[in-house]
Amino acid sequence: MSEGQARLERLMSMLRRRGVILPAFQIHGGVAGLFDFGPIGGRLRRRLKNAWLNHWLSEGDIVEVDSPTITPESVLIASGHVGEFNDYMSECNNCNSAFRSDHLVEEHHPNPDSLNSADLDNIITERAVVCPGCGVSDWSNCRPMNLMFSTQIGAMKGSRLAYMRPETAQGMFMLFPALYRHFRGRLPFGAVQSGKGYRNEISPRQGMIRLREFNMAELEYFIDPDVHIPHDFSPWDGEKFHLVQDPEFGEPISMSPREAADANVIRHPTVAWFMARTWDFLTSVGIKPDKIRFRQHEGDEMAHYASDCWDAEIEGSYGWIECVGIAHRGCYDLNAHEVATGDSNLRAWRSYDEPRIVDKTILSGVGSIIGPTFKSQAGLVNQALTEIDTTSPTFPFELTLADGATVTIEEDMVENKRVQNTEHGEWFLPHVVEPAFGIDRILWHILDHAYDETEKGGEKYTVLHLANSIAPIDVAILPLMEKEGLDSLAESVHRLICSVPNLVSYYDGSGSIGRRYARADEVGVPWAVTIDHESLSNSTATIRRRDDGKQIRVSIADIAKLISDNSLNQLF
């Protein structure tokens, strides 16, 4: 076993032992890909999610929403997830490799995605498709592999097929009309949502990296594609981001976000801006800057909805792992839901600078002829006539109606008509830039980067260097000994600190003082207050800094304030 793997195992043992992250349902045998967050981990994740939420809410034009995890099938059909996730798999009976059936028939069918399982099996058999692995043509029947968890809403006959959401984004698209009203029709604006997402992985591996139920935090930022947003890139002018471009466009390069946007390495400035803000977030919660890179998706790995996508990848024990996807989704989703539902509220209004007087000539059906000729179809014919481009067709011509029927239009059935309209603006589909964060993956890398195995007095010593802002416990309260009133004073300090909202302390009185410092260091408690005899006489206590063990003496009454306003470091 490599040293890296050995370190990984020691880290995971520690996380289990100390109640940070544990395999779920262990007494029932456990389930791969599902984890519990214990007393330390639960708090850590809460702090991380809060940090994420505050990071985006501080922008001022972004709001928080929350939508259901159970999602009706039709939503996910419209979004493309049902099609994308309902892949058929064929297995080679010779070498037991499994492949996507539609990939196997790609050369024999123009649109393999549209085929059902029987068609796929037929083509594979008739064309004697050979196994890419072993070259033999001996296939099992294909089976659907749905990566979404399905369920029903309601019972029995009245039930409706649904899935556990594979992403939170669709919920935010459903809320677009409410968001649009909330912001009184002014783009750009955004919405964030953090919550659970589900994916029924065939075989989850790599611990926290591939989960079946995971915490995601997504932001949908709605923009007018025709309006240039003047992003301020100056905060990052001194930073060089590690950008791995699609090889088609160029070599990996180091650039500030401003340079990358100007040079069109990042194609949309809003995408560049979100990449920069993502970098801010990751570094603020303790991800090491030199272990972050942005990698552009290559054309063939782009998700079905994305038109340009950059992943923030973080390097850790499993190599470079995608932790954030920043995608320019265009108007894909709003358009898809508009088409699926016919709902007209998924658009935004764009006023023209000047009202436009549109003067045009259109083909108009002559009612006295259209009516008797087409009878019940007459309405559809008139409708279709207004939609054709030309005003001077050659007669007679075939006209296709909305219901698919075709009719023949003679010259005497139509006449040219001049109409004049004043248009003050237009309804358009906003575009969306979506940064999507994998909270669990980020959390894992925070732990991975913070986990420091050092030596102390010839013994192994581990410290978790968590950022103060996300440390699950703010301070440990330790009586030097549990006697002579030191213990009761320490208990009261502990309760005092816990009574302050958003401050968490823990009391530890067992074992030598050094052991208790070690216990606190191992789970990343940044501060340790020690109550000693001097505390009894003058109400002061020592406070120890985790990362260097240095101590200063402060008034007990000041401790809560010093920790909550993060000003302690200035006293050292």
Add this chain to the structure above:
RNA sequence: GCGGAUGUAGUGAAGGGGUUAUCACCUGAGGUUUCCAACCUCAUGUCACGGGUUCAAAUCCCGUCGUCCGCACCA
């Protein structure tokens, strides 16, 4: 799904047809200790589940479930 490995206290490991299943660390209580995993005494807690063989199964056999590693899959 396939192949291989595997399942023993909170963690990490040893062992094994026989009556109290072992070790270290950890945890708890007491003692000691005036600031960095000290020491002493004591204590809690374990053989994945189900069936079979047997006088006796944690051990052997069968099955199930789970986990890990490869293959494949991974918007």
